[in-house]
Amino acid sequence: MSRRADQSESLERALDGGPVPHDEDTRQMLAAAGALEPGYRRSPARVRATKEAMLREYARAQNPQETREDAGSGDGLDEPEIHREEIELPDGGHLVLTDIEDITPERAEKMAAHVARVLESKERDRQS
Incomplete structure (x- = not known):
């Protein structure tokens, strides 16, 4: 037998x-x-699971859920x-507070004081 065949x-x-x-x-x-x-092999189980997920999402998109008659009433949404x-801020500016909770006068005053302090500190920085 030749070396090549061996x-x-x-x-x-x-x-x-x-x-x-x-x-x-x-x-x-x-x-x-x-x-x-190839450095990696595709898992047949993952390929099958991905295909099934795509088909489920396609079917869901093609058949949307029916709209309820009572949607939005009494469901807390x-x-x-x-x-x-x-x-009114001390320097003549306006501060508008918006919230889904009640805005108490104490909260409003505290926020106005905080904003006034921030504005005051920024003015001093520009002058230095």
Whole structure:
């Protein structure tokens, strides 16, 4: 048997999962074959699960749920009341507070004082 045929057989056995040959030529051929093999394999279960999820979403988009007659009534999802308070700032500016909770006079004064402090500190920074 020729050396070439022997190398071919040992390469075939190694590619089929047999023992790895010790000669350098066959090792290089195995490395080249490994470089041609994809680095990852797709899992058939994941491919099937992805396809099923896509088909479910397509069916859901094609058959939307029916609108309820009583939707939005008594289910706690009514529009909340928006509270609004306008406050004059010391330098002549206006502060508008909006919230879904009640705005108490104490809260309004506290926010006005905070905004006035911020504005005052920024004015001093510009002058330095």
